[in-house]
Amino acid sequence: MMKQSLQLKLGQQLTLTPQLQMAIRLLQLPVLDLQAELREALEKNVMLEMDDGLELAPAKGEQKTPSDALRETPAAQSAESGTDTPERFDDDVSYADVSDFGSGYSGSGQGRGDGEDQRDYADVSGSSLRDHLIAQLDVAFPEGDRKYIATMLVDAIDDDGYLTESLEDICTNLAPELVTDVDEVERVLACVQRFDPLGVGARDLSECLLLQLAPFAPDTPDLELVRRLASECLVELGEQDYATIRRRLGCSVEQLEHAVALLRSLNPRPGGAADTRPPEYIVPDVFVRRDESGWRVDVNPAIAPRLRVNAAYAGSLGRGGEYSTLRTQLQEARWLVKSLEIRNETLIRVARAIVSHQEQFLERGEEGMRPLVLREIADALELHESTVSRATTGKYMHTPRGVYEFRYFFSSQVSGSDGESISSTAIRARIRKLIAEEDPAKPLSDSALTRALVQEGIEVARRTVAKYRESMGFPSSNERRRVTIR
Incomplete structure (x- = not known):
């Protein structure tokens, strides 16, 4: 049978005063x-x-x-x-x-202090891509169900200008307020894709480039070749495998050079051109x-x-x-x-x-x-x-x-051969320098980079070098091999 009792205990506890908080x-x-x-x-x-x-x-x-x-x-x-x-x-x-x-506080007050200069500043708030598209949407679809669908499409476009949701998901999100089918959403999307900037509303890079090529005059030199390049050979173009592209498209070196130049003049992220919001600058705390x-x-x-x-x-x-x-x-x-x-x-x-x-x-x-x-x-x-x-x-x-x-x-640190620790930042910097100085025709593999670092007294595993290389955005040695068009 349990018995209740009173006990006294002594202990220390940190008390956070309002001042300390x-x-x-x-x-x-x-x-x-x-x-x-x-x-x-x-x-x-x-x-x-x-x-x-x-x-x-x-x-x-x-x-x-x-x-x-x-x-x-x-x-x-x-x-x-x-x-x-x-x-x-x-x-x-x-x-x-x-x-x-922890502390969940986040300052959010606004106002002016006494003695602060009262100045009038120009409005530099700018507008986002969504604001830019909504303004055109109000003109293209004054009212009706299509305006509702177009608004849902605009809301699904990211800052780069790409549609991030499938048409089936958009149909599901429209219900039960509006019951429609994918074909109707496709037709509204075709109208949205004609908005400024060109290429907005695309579902992938190939479609984005083709939308920007649509207004070109039919007599533009090598226009059809550029369209095929955008729709069929983007992977090979990214790998700079020009020999495979020439065989697939059946074009000459001069035609491919012109087509690539025209394709590179397009904007792969059209949404950024319409975003006029001012940049957010970092204010340093110390000098x-x-x-x-x-x-x-x-x-x-x-x-x-x-x-x-x-x-x-x-x-x-x-x-x-x-x-x-x-x-x-x-x-x-x-x-x-x-x-x-x-x-x-x-x-x-x-x-x-x-x-x-x-x-x-x-x-x-x-x-x-x-x-x-x-x-x-x-x-x-x-x-x-x-x-x-x-x-x-x-x-x-x-x-x-x-x-x-x-x-x-x-x-973090990595132990060197002489017993002195080396930071991961310094190792990344050294890898970046080695890649920048390599022979483009014979890029250094991860094993070669590892050997070069070991010769400098940096004991690091090959998988660690590969991890650092990938974190800096450098492709593998095979992908870095620069293949010329000729």
Whole structure:
């Protein structure tokens, strides 16, 4: 028979304070989400204001003293010392003792902060391929069942302009609102395929090229040969097997050269021509520069609005109960400013550790990349590995060799013949160089590439070389053999 009883147990458990939760959330946010988060905070919290002169906190160990982000008037400091004022942000909060846990937050606020320049920008939103096709659809099919079918077809066209669903599936998706057959959908598709840009709505590459050849004048030289080339010989054309193409089509070398040139003038991805949406640019979180003392890492000051506590508002708070909401906002403002300092300090420390470890990459390129894992950076900075993971995900570094995500500098390792480990990135770079320097008439096989790497002290298996070669998009040696038309 079970008996109920009371027991006392002692244990330790990590408690995530609101301050620490905010610091971790800001650390893992990419630049765009961070900007949205801070703009939303500026809108909602009257205790926050822009600070154009605020300096970012430097990394630990530097002689430079961080600027005080909580500069306030004496009145504000006296108000802070009141008995009913919420507790100050804990300056000892750090990421070092935080274990791995998730956060589903994603900033989505919009707005402008006080002091931000109010400017009018031109509309550069552009239009997608679907918008472009829908505008033509409204003209070609003003109303009726065919418009419904055409809309379903347009929705099934991907960004490259290809129809991604079969006509049978489209008929099934139309039911029960509209019962139709494949023949009717085929007729509507034929109309959609005449939309701009030419080639849109094709079900494969051959059909896409034939649609673009349809408007050509009948007296175009070798037009019929080009159509046969697009419909019958695309595989051989991709393999550059021109001898087989000439035998199959019964043409001369000059005719085939002209047909291939005309075919290559067509667009295999017509959807991209109609997509006028502006490109999304990567905003680097840190800049890496070289000066007299070596490589220098600085936080990008433009990645987010710089904030501070509004000293005038903070100093005007009284101790009455009617100011409880404003005191809560004051506390949240201090937490946010301090969390931003912690975020900047952590980013700069992690970035400097990566740059210190990968100096050979900055000097020589990918062949100088050293193997690196998150644990090494975490141990060097006395941080938890999950913190380093958050600080390197979605963060970018601008270097003299280009813009790279922090995660790019972490790679697996392969043991060398001299006992020194070599990163997989460096091996890929060496394979790419060997293939670029090979004789086109006698391309290097995977076994030959393996032997060449072993001679350089890189002990790697042939299957590993094949895997790296395929991941970089290089075909096999047989496929790389360049066969000329003649």
